[in-house]
Amino acid sequence: MRAGALLRPPPAVLAEPPAGSGLAGVPGDRGLPLIGYSVQIQREALAFGRWRYDTYGPVSWGSMFGVRLVGVLGPDGTEAVLVNRDKAFSQAGWSYFIGPFFRRGLMLLDFTEHHYHRRIMQDAFTRDRLAGYLDAMQPGLAAGVKAWEPAEGFSWYDAMKHLLLRNATDVFVGVELGDRQQRIFQAFLDTVRAGLSVVRKPVPGGRWAAGLRGRRVLEEFFSGELPAKRASRDADLFSVLCRARSEDGEQFSDADVVNHMIFLLMAAHDTTTIAMASIGYQLARHPDWQERLRAEVLAAPEQLSYADLDALPSVDLVTKESLRLLSPVHVMPRKAVKDTEVLGHHIPAGTFVNVSPWFNHTMGEYWPDPLRFDPERFAEHRREDKVHRYAWAPFGGGVHKCIGMSFGTMQIKATLNQLLRQYRWSVPAGYEMPVDTRALPVPADKLPVRLERL
Numbered sequence: 001m002r003a004g005a006l007l008r009p010p011p012a013v014l015a016e017p018p019a020g021s022g023l024a025g026v027p028g029d030r031g032l033p034l035i036g037y038s039v040q041i042q043r044e045a046l047a048f049g050r051w052r053y054d055t056y057g058p059v060s061w062g063s064m065f066g067v068r069l070v071g072v073l074g075p076d077g078t079e080a081v082l083v084n085r086d087k088a089f090s091q092a093g094w095s096y097f098i099g100p101f102f103r104r105g106l107m108l109l110d111f112t113e114h115h116y117h118r119r120i121m122q123d124a125f126t127r128d129r130l131a132g133y134l135d136a137m138q139p140g141l142a143a144g145v146k147a148w149e150p151a152e153g154f155s156w157y158d159a160m161k162h163l164l165l166r167n168a169t170d171v172f173v174g175v176e177l178g179d180r181q182q183r184i185f186q187a188f189l190d191t192v193r194a195g196l197s198v199v200r201k202p203v204p205g206g207r208w209a210a211g212l213r214g215r216r217v218l219e220e221f222f223s224g225e226l227p228a229k230r231a232s233r234d235a236d237l238f239s240v241l242c243r244a245r246s247e248d249g250e251q252f253s254d255a256d257v258v259n260h261m262i263f264l265l266m267a268a269h270d271t272t273t274i275a276m277a278s279i280g281y282q283l284a285r286h287p288d289w290q291e292r293l294r295a296e297v298l299a300a301p302e303q304l305s306y307a308d309l310d311a312l313p314s315v316d317l318v319t320k321e322s323l324r325l326l327s328p329v330h331v332m333p334r335k336a337v338k339d340t341e342v343l344g345h346h347i348p349a350g351t352f353v354n355v356s357p358w359f360n361h362t363m364g365e366y367w368p369d370p371l372r373f374d375p376e377r378f379a380e381h382r383r384e385d386k387v388h389r390y391a392w393a394p395f396g397g398g399v400h401k402c403i404g405m406s407f408g409t410m411q412i413k414a415t416l417n418q419l420l421r422q423y424r425w426s427v428p429a430g431y432e433m434p435v436d437t438r439a440l441p442v443p444a445d446k447l448p449v450r451l452e453r454l
């Protein structure tokens with residue numbers, strides 16, 4: 001963290017707390033001229049967090065991505081921000097980054113409006129619906145995994161991205177894309193990539209412009225398919241959202257369904273792909289765990305029912321540990337809508353605040369030997385995650401906690417069920433997966449593995 005230290009201005013508080021409030025100002029510094037800490041946080045998110053924590057404590061500010069951002073590190077602060085007791089933090093933190101591409105997605109809505117939409121969407125994630133999605137996803141997963149071509153430097157991440165995107169079109173969209181597939185997939189990928197582009201203006205040929213174009217393509221596509229979906233009784237998520245009702249009978253408008261579909265595709269796809277990259281990496285490095293999981297899935301039926309998912313305890317342990325060591329949503333930005341406080345620090349209205357479960361997951365203060373892959377730490381006889389309610393929070397917490405948590409873990413199990421039956425995979429001794437954190441954390445080298453058919 002010494003790079004650029006001489007150019008850094010001296011520490012200063014973000015804003016003086018109101019006289020007599022008993023609060024402290026948030027300590028920190030702007031970082032390098034113009035770019036602040038944008039590059040460090042993207043290059044070495046965990047080391048940057050550790051340096052901030054050791055230098056300033058759990059609450060500190062720095063400039064990055066064109067704003068002053070307060071980083072709240074550690075489970076106590078994470079709980080305070082996510083539980084959001086006095087409704088001081090809004091999702092405008094997310095909107096700043098991804099709003100133009102994912103506007104009116106559930107995660108970008110606030111307070112009463114969010115509550116209204118969440119209650120309706122909940123109807124698409126009941127146990128019965130999940131069981132239906134599980135049935136629908138398995139044939140496509142089995143065939144998609146079978147089509148993989150074993151190789152020495154097989155690109156696990158790219159193959160997984162493609163597999164799960166195809167799976168999402170089966171289970172989420174339920175529309176035969178035919179020759180539209182390439183255009184829709186590209187629009188989706190452009191929309192996702194645009195969110196954290198460095199140039200945040202629609203420069204021709206740039207990521208931002210491609211993202212806006214992608215958003216238009218997706219809107220046209222979903223709007224065009226909507227009348228048929230409204231009329232159908234299909235089990236895919238798109239149809240289900242058309243019919244979803246809250247307990248009080250409220251339903252989504254056409255525009256709501258389109259906005260939610262675009263957001264849900266992103267929320268589900270990128271996160272699960274990253275989770276599967278982390279799991280694939282850990283199992284490649286730990287053949288003993290890979291064999292243990294293989295034995296477990298082979299003892300279960302090839303076509304899993306929803307009840308069978310509970311009979312895969314080792315898969316659960318590995319999933320939890322892999323999500324701890326690489327958290328797909330490693331940042332959760334918020335914006336203060338009024339003056340508030342976090343851990344006794346004054347946060348003025350308008351401040352961007354971020355919490356980072358990934359950093360919390362690697363804190364030696366809470367986890368013994370935090371960087372070691374040790375799935376048993378989640379086993380009943382140890383339960384190291386119980387040290388704090390927010391020590392392990394890859395799915396977030398509070399009212400915005402991931403609505404797709406059960407769907408995501410179900411999809412992970414169904415995918416692993418096929419992979420472990422069909423292949424064995426490994427990486428060379430000493431290999432460490434480099435992580436690119438310019439957007440959500442992904443393997444910088446696409447995770448090349450040695451893949452062998454069983």
Ligand code: HEM
Nearest residue numbers: 106107267268271272275329332394395396400402404408
């Ligand atoms: C391993 C997979 C996944 C991880 C790690 C994950 C993580 C998260 C996290 C951390 C949040 C909260 C963000 C915040 O508060 O700022 C979130 C929200 C959300 N996730 Fe997931 N997610 C996963 C899979 C899914 C899936 C499969 C779906 C859909 C089927 C989904 C849909 C959503 C939605 C709609 C929200 C917004 C909820 C709200 O604001 O009420 N996620 N997710």
